[in-house]
Amino acid sequence: MSFSSACAVIQNGTIGFSCLEDLNDPFEGTALCFEASEILSSELQKNPYRNRLSRNYGILSLTRNAMNALMWAHYGDDHRGVVIGIDMTKAKLTNEESCVIPAQFGEIIYTSTMPQNKLPTSTVESLMNIGNEYNSFYNHNFELFKSTFLLKDLTWGYEEEVRVVKNIKNSGGISRYSNGEFENNSGCWSQIQVTGRPLYCLSIPKESIVEAYLGCASYSNVTRLDVEEDFYTKTRKAWQAQGINVQLVRRQERTWKLEVSDYRV
Numbered sequence: 001m002s003f004s005s006a007c008a009v010i011q012n013g014t015i016g017f018s019c020l021e022d023l024n025d026p027f028e029g030t031a032l033c034f035e036a037s038e039i040l041s042s043e044l045q046k047n048p049y050r051n052r053l054s055r056n057y058g059i060l061s062l063t064r065n066a067m068n069a070l071m072w073a074h075y076g077d078d079h080r081g082v083v084i085g086i087d088m089t090k091a092k093l094t095n096e097e098s099c100v101i102p103a104q105f106g107e108i109i110y111t112s113t114m115p116q117n118k119l120p121t122s123t124v125e126s127l128m129n130i131g132n133e134y135n136s137f138y139n140h141n142f143e144l145f146k147s148t149f150l151l152k153d154l155t156w157g158y159e160e161e162v163r164v165v166k167n168i169k170n171s172g173g174i175s176r177y178s179n180g181e182f183e184n185n186s187g188c189w190s191q192i193q194v195t196g197r198p199l200y201c202l203s204i205p206k207e208s209i210v211e212a213y214l215g216c217a218s219y220s221n222v223t224r225l226d227v228e229e230d231f232y233t234k235t236r237k238a239w240q241a242q243g244i245n246v247q248l249v250r251r252q253e254r255t256w257k258l259e260v261s262d263y264r265v
Helices: 003-012 042-056 069-075 124-128 142-149 154-159 231-241
Strands: 014-019 057-063 082-086 109-111 151-153 161-167 180-184 187-194 197-203 209-214 245-251 258-260
Touching (some): 003 082, 003 209, 042 124, 069 154, 109 154, 142 151, 142 161, 151 154, 209 231, 231 245
Parallel strands (some): 109 151
Antiparallel strands (some): 014 057, 057 161, 082 209, 180 187, 245 258
């Protein structure tokens, strides 16, 4: 994420979940496939399911590899940003009662051809209940949620993505295009608008934020003692004072690879 976003995450103790339809891959959720019936074709079942699942569940996108140069370029503000390291257990992102897909079951499955694992023909009742009855990992059809949230084209494999999926439905009537706060079985949320799209910020314990990797273009003069401390240096030191292990990233000599720098903040 960008440096400013990392500041917000650490200061507020929140992490952002997005709707399926707001992610940067327009083919998210298109692997859904249902057995056709005399009344409903597979396509007529897929689109309503995809839409309702998207609007009622939020996705937290994580990666296993903090040293992925392509991820830094695409999501880390051209190496000027930050990778946040989160303790999944402390953040309760492995909790099977509050996560529809907890982190330990959220590995993305990358395939070169779209799977055609047909789900049983849906009913109007099952469609209308999406978002009402599915609040935990225990009480839903995992094949449905896997097909919707965990299947992606092999070309995205470089991301090494792991997802957490939570119910983001609110009972207070907050619209998709409004700001507000609400609480449900999945946690405490602050809904904000980012570039015209909702971001659902989940409150997590601040002590669950345990690491911060600073991009190789995010810092300068880190070894000089004769310059006044700038905002970035002060912020990094404040993070360390909170118990966050702050590390600087650099490119290895004579390679394209990234590594943790020996320099200290």
